[in-house]
Amino acid sequence: MAQNGADYDVIIIGAGPGGYVTAIRSAQLGFKTAVVERKHLGGICLNWGCIPTKALLRSAEIFGHMQHAKDFGLSAKDVSFDIGKVVTRSRGVASQLSNGVAFLMKKNKIDVLWGTATLEAPGKLTVTEAPDAPKGAKGGGTYTAKNIIVATGARPRALPGLEPDKDAIWTYFEAMVPKEMPKSLLVVGSGAIGIEFASFYDSMGAKVTVVEVLDQILPVEDAEIAAHVRKRLEKQGIEIITGAKVTKVDKGKTQKATIEKGGKSETREVDKIISAVGVVGNIDNLGLEKLGVKTDRGCIVADGYGRTSVPGIFAIGDVAGPPMLAHKAEHEGVVCVEAIAGLHPHPLDKLMIPGCTYCQPQVASVGLTEAKAKEGGRKIKVGRFPFIGNGKAIALGEPEGIVKTIFDAETGQLLGAHMAGAEVTELIQGFVVAMNLETTEEELMHTVFPHPTLSEMMHESVLDAYGRVIHT
CATH class of the missing domain: 3.50.50.60 (FAD/NAD(P)-binding domain)
Known part of the structure; x- marks a missing residue:
C-alpha cells in the first residue's frame, strides 16, 4: 500500500517511451508505481515508430551500398531484396525491445495494469481490462493514486478525403x-x-x-x-x-x-x-472534460513540470503537445516525477530538444533556425562547413552534406545548429551538450576534435562563423 493510503503513489497512463521511463524513475525515487497500458509496452515509438522504422531504413541503406559496391572497389552481383524478410527483421527488433521494457518493469517492481484507463476524479481512475491482456496480469478495476500522469501519446491525423483505410x-x-x-x-x-x-x-x-x-x-x-x-x-x-x-x-x-x-x-x-x-494527441475518452483538465488543439495543456489545470493530474509526451518526440517525452517524464518528489528539477526547455530525421541524407538540428534567430532583431553570426571539405566524409563516400551553426554576435552564445549528411543524427548531441552548458564560440574553438572524424566539421563550422575556417 502506498504511503498516502492510496493504492499507489504514482500511476502513469501509457507505457510508451515517456510512460515507462517515468515509471522507472518514479520507482527509483521510492514511489509505489503502476503503469496502465492497453496493448504494447514501449508504445508506438518502440513498436511502430522510432525503432522499427530505423530497422527498415538500415536495410534500405545497406541495399543502397550494395548497389554501389563498385564505388568502393567491390563487386556485388544480382543484388535484390525480400520485402517479407526486411519487415520480419524490423518486427523482430521491435519485439526484442518491447520484451526488454517488460523486464525493466519487473526489475523495478512496477505494476502493469493491462487495459484502458478513464479518470474518475483527481487521484482515482478506472481500468477496463484489455481483451488480449497477458494471462494472469493485473487489469480491470478502480485504482487510486495521489499523482496520475497522462502519457497516452498520439495517433496519425486524418484529413477529410484522405482517411486511411489500411489498403489504398x-x-x-x-x-x-x-x-x-x-x-x-x-x-x-x-x-x-x-x-x-x-x-x-x-x-x-x-x-x-x-x-x-x-x-x-x-x-x-x-x-x-x-x-x-x-x-x-x-x-x-x-x-x-x-x-x-x-x-x-x-x-x-x-x-x-x-x-x-x-x-x-x-x-x-x-x-x-x-x-x-502529422499526429493528434490521444485525449479522447480519458475523462478529461468532466475533471476540467484544460486542452488545446488536441493536446493537454501542461507547464514545464507536466502540471495540468487540475492538481494531481499531470501530462507528458506527445499528449502534452509538440515537439512530439520520444526523447522529449522521456525527459519530460523524469522532470515531472522529480518535481512530484520535491527535487526541484529544471523545467523542460524545448529549445534544447534535438530533432532527427533518418532519411538519406540524415537531418539533425537543435535550437533556433537562422530565420527564428533573426526574428527578434538579434545580430547573429552564421558558420557553414561542407562535407566535401572533410577527409572522413570523402573516405566514407559521403562527400555531400552541410553543417551550419548560428551564434549571437554580441555574446557568442550558440543559438542553433543544423546538419544534413551522413551520421548527423549521431553528431548533433555534441551541440546539444554545448548549448546546455551555455558554451560560447570561444570554448568550441578551443575544443580539440579528433581526426579523422565527421565531428571535425562541427569545429570548422564554428570557425567559419568567426572568419577562421581552415579547410575551405
Missing part, C-alpha cells in the same frame, strides 16, 4: 509492414515521418512523389538545410511538389489522386498513398 491509403502502421513493394507511392506530408518513408521506399525501388502543403519540405528545419535535403532527394529520383494539396482520391486497383497547386490540378495514379500529415 496507409498510415505509418501499414507503411511499416507492406505485404509487397508498391511500384509507385504518393506521400502526403513532408515532415520527418513522410520524408523517412519516402526515402525508404525510394531506396527500395518505388517511384515516390511527395506532396507538401507548405512551400518548404521538413517545415520545422532551417530553410537552407531543407533546401539542401530537397535537392538531394530530387537527385535520387523523388518527385517533390510543394505548395500543393491532395483534394481527392479515387480508389481502385490503383489510386488516382487529384493534386492542386497554384489554382491548377492534375491527377497522379499510384499503387499506394501514405498519409503523413
Whole structure:
C-alpha cells in the first residue's frame, strides 16, 4: 500500500517511451508505481515508430551500398531484396525491445495494469481490462493514486478525403509492414515521418512523389538545410511538389489522386498513398472534460513540470503537445516525477530538444533556425562547413552534406545548429551538450576534435562563423 493510503503513489497512463521511463524513475525515487497500458509496452515509438522504422531504413541503406559496391572497389552481383524478410527483421527488433521494457518493469517492481484507463476524479481512475491482456496480469478495476500522469501519446491525423483505410491509403502502421513493394507511392506530408518513408521506399525501388502543403519540405528545419535535403532527394529520383494539396482520391486497383497547386490540378495514379500529415494527441475518452483538465488543439495543456489545470493530474509526451518526440517525452517524464518528489528539477526547455530525421541524407538540428534567430532583431553570426571539405566524409563516400551553426554576435552564445549528411543524427548531441552548458564560440574553438572524424566539421563550422575556417 502506498504511503498516502492510496493504492499507489504514482500511476502513469501509457507505457510508451515517456510512460515507462517515468515509471522507472518514479520507482527509483521510492514511489509505489503502476503503469496502465492497453496493448504494447514501449508504445508506438518502440513498436511502430522510432525503432522499427530505423530497422527498415538500415536495410534500405545497406541495399543502397550494395548497389554501389563498385564505388568502393567491390563487386556485388544480382543484388535484390525480400520485402517479407526486411519487415520480419524490423518486427523482430521491435519485439526484442518491447520484451526488454517488460523486464525493466519487473526489475523495478512496477505494476502493469493491462487495459484502458478513464479518470474518475483527481487521484482515482478506472481500468477496463484489455481483451488480449497477458494471462494472469493485473487489469480491470478502480485504482487510486495521489499523482496520475497522462502519457497516452498520439495517433496519425486524418484529413477529410484522405482517411486511411489500411489498403489504398496507409498510415505509418501499414507503411511499416507492406505485404509487397508498391511500384509507385504518393506521400502526403513532408515532415520527418513522410520524408523517412519516402526515402525508404525510394531506396527500395518505388517511384515516390511527395506532396507538401507548405512551400518548404521538413517545415520545422532551417530553410537552407531543407533546401539542401530537397535537392538531394530530387537527385535520387523523388518527385517533390510543394505548395500543393491532395483534394481527392479515387480508389481502385490503383489510386488516382487529384493534386492542386497554384489554382491548377492534375491527377497522379499510384499503387499506394501514405498519409503523413502529422499526429493528434490521444485525449479522447480519458475523462478529461468532466475533471476540467484544460486542452488545446488536441493536446493537454501542461507547464514545464507536466502540471495540468487540475492538481494531481499531470501530462507528458506527445499528449502534452509538440515537439512530439520520444526523447522529449522521456525527459519530460523524469522532470515531472522529480518535481512530484520535491527535487526541484529544471523545467523542460524545448529549445534544447534535438530533432532527427533518418532519411538519406540524415537531418539533425537543435535550437533556433537562422530565420527564428533573426526574428527578434538579434545580430547573429552564421558558420557553414561542407562535407566535401572533410577527409572522413570523402573516405566514407559521403562527400555531400552541410553543417551550419548560428551564434549571437554580441555574446557568442550558440543559438542553433543544423546538419544534413551522413551520421548527423549521431553528431548533433555534441551541440546539444554545448548549448546546455551555455558554451560560447570561444570554448568550441578551443575544443580539440579528433581526426579523422565527421565531428571535425562541427569545429570548422564554428570557425567559419568567426572568419577562421581552415579547410575551405
